Amino acid sequence: MKNLRVPRIQGASNLNNQDLREHLLAEGAQGELLHQPWDAFRRPEGEVAVRFSLAYDLGSIFALYRIREPELRAVHRELMAPVYEDSCVELFISDPENKRYVNLEFNAVGACLGGIGAGRGDRAWLPLSYLEKLKIWSSYQEGLAHGIGFLGTWELMVRIPLAASGLLGGVRDLAGLCLQGNLYKCGDKLRLPHYLAWREIDLPSPDFHQNRFFGPIEFMR
Template identity: 30%
Template sequence: MNSKPFILLYYVWAMGIACGFTGQDDRTLKVKEIEHSGDASLQEVSDLLESQTELHDIDLINWDAFSYRPKAQFRIAHSNNQIWLKYYIEEKSILAEVVDVNGAVSNDSCVEFFFDPQADGNYYNFEFNCIGTPLLAYGPGRSDRHFVDEKSIQEQIQVKSTLGTTSFKEQTGEHTWEMTLVIPAESLLHDEGLQLKGLHAKANFYKCGNKTAEAHYLSWNPVKAERPDFHRPEYFGTVIFE
């Protein structure tokens, strides 16, 4: 019996496990805990993420009709029951027209974090255009979203973009920008008392731009919908908070 095909199949399977994939294309990400006494500034959060965490790619093209792939990466950790998240983006053009909280930020150059803390299909969609305008809603699917109060978002979620906060029309040419976020567990209003440490959750990370010169829809974990649709919790990956 020729053992080479078996060895090859075993190697492919082992590599898939090592990269965090299961047979259902379920990527797994371990979120490191960073110890820090007291409240960390956004600059401290950025520096600690840079020095203590790994880069992860948002690079999957799920729909052939939208083949543009800007470079999109992120770092993530948790500390003092807060999620720390930093995005790194390089793209051909940038757009930032939306300035209203809970506005259509996905039309602009946008990064997103969809988070299902209980892994039960009910999730929060955190969306930010490239100047940090936020959108936050909760529910079990696209058609049943409940927006979080604007005041709560502004009081609890910290965001800083290297592009500042002033809106602008689309700017062509190569652009690089970064965004640092602090999301406290207290902002997850439908999961009162949630503790991040030890939590096994579901999530996906996205980069999009509905109305940019080249519309694009990238994800961290594969999305197997027929058309662009990030509101598909069945395609979230696994996120383990150490």
């Protein structure tokens, strides 16, 4: 897929988790993480699979990830913990000029890490007050509350108030914007680490902080 055309779902912020999930599956922009950029970490086709759905309303992005993998790691439970060591899905998205980008990373229990800046070596952590505004639902976390463990698949859904992140200046509505971004799956400390991406990354070793490989994400009016 060369670009994403993200539709608006009116009133998405007011939907409960079940209804929001259904709307994202029925109306959202759909995609898959088909690229495994690094041969040393390549898993057999179909062993790890990630589908995603994206939509927006006003200044917020809504993302649903559906993951299949043979192993789940969910050690970290706090905000700003190194969740990329666990079973982790990520969204990186830049301003229209692709000069700065936000990275948001989530493990299977909804712990989150986030930063903003021009590159790996030029970043600031997003404040906890911002991360606390994210609304995150995890099927695995919900299952644990009912005594159900990992069964080979999990889902994560998140509401991201992007306009409040400081990335877009005074923009309050994403309608009509064409940003740049990439979506990822990783797990640095899994027994068999893997790295999946929506857009291909042409580098010799794993590094998701490469906005030159981002692809267009257009927010439809």
